[in-house]
Amino acid sequence: MDYTYQLPHIVIPGETITSLDLQVYPGGKGLNQSVAVPTREEVEGRLKRP
Numbered sequence: 001m002d003y004t005y006q007l008p009h010i011v012i013p014g015e016t017i018t019s020l021d022l023q024v025y026p027g028g029k030g031l032n033q034s035v036a037v038p039t040r041e042e043v044e045g046r047l048k049r050p
Contacts, residue, residue, distance in 0.1 A: 002027035
């Protein structure tokens, strides 16, 4: 799962704030990689010369 937090501003090191919103999306490392693999194969296929 991918968690996206909406913050009122970019935090500085050591700062603790409360988020304004939380969105949860299907995803994570495995899904991101599975989407990237076909994309990379398509790009590499176009770059290879016959």
